[in-house]
Amino acid sequence: MRTIVKHRLFWPATALIALIVINTIARPRFVKITIRDGELYGALIDILRQSAPLMLVSLGMTIVIATRGIDLSVGAIMAMSGAVALQIIAGSDQPDNLGVVAVAVGAAILVSLLLGAWNGFLVSVLGIQPIIATLVLMLAGRGVALLITDGKITTVNSDPFEFIATGYLLLFPFAFLLAMALVAIVGSVERRSALGVLTEAVGINPEASRLAGVRSRGIIWGAYIVSGILAGVAGLIYSANIKAADANAAGQLIELYAILAVVLGGTSLMGGKFSIAGTVIGVLFIQTLESTILFLGVPSAQSPVFFAIVVVVVVLIQSSQLHKWARRVFGGRRSTETSSDVEVAA
8 A cells, every 4th residue: 555655646646536526526417428429528528628738738848857957938839830820721722621731730740840949959959048948939939920920810710620629539539539649659659668768867867877878968859849849739739729820828828737737747847757647647637627616616817826726735745745744743643652552551
């Protein structure tokens, strides 16, 4: 039992299960799933579908944080990805043409890859601190997205593009399946090869890993490229969901939620060991909590406070220092009570 409790995923998973149980008690329909026209519907399915953009961004953030870095530009990359795709589709005479949508999606992902490579270049080659390097694109990115859309909200009606966010495949939302497929791919590459070990080595001690022959520059560069690509895909899902490219709203504050999901999943901001499964649990916890806040009718102005309180409680529960303090306090009381019992018996 102690082994299970000490596992890094125990407390994040427990918090998620507890939140689901509370929602189920408050509204039994929360766990009810129905099938209509070969598609699954229900509150849980909505959470899975809505979690896709944050899941992808958090996945990239996990790899970056593992290298002792941070990526504050993911929201801006989302905005630019959506802007590029929507401009291509809107400028076409056949917005429903699958080829046009494929070109738009490819161009958006290519742009996202280049933006991620730019961040990686600043960090790994020029040696700029990650928070500063990515802050540049965070501030400038939305301005570039506005330039792409001429300062307007570009809207389109394209069934193939909308399918990315609202379509279904094998009963489940396509967006969720896409996110899970990318999670599986990244997880397999990181955990089924030496790349994951090398990534952790770079995050734990960059200098020691360099002296050991690890090409830390390439690993760090690759991490930011992966983060950029995943943020670009997340931007496509967001734009397909609202059928528009909104440079100001796309990915707003998502970098903070992604960092929070990574931390809730048990990955340290100091770099090194990381948990992709923990990040997935952290994202689902955040998305379920947002659904709970909406159900409780908490005013939008007060919802951040409610959200922060719950997150602080969860983080404290996961704190190893708090666990040590509790063991000292309660362990000391037990030993005192035991010695008192022995004295009485004597």
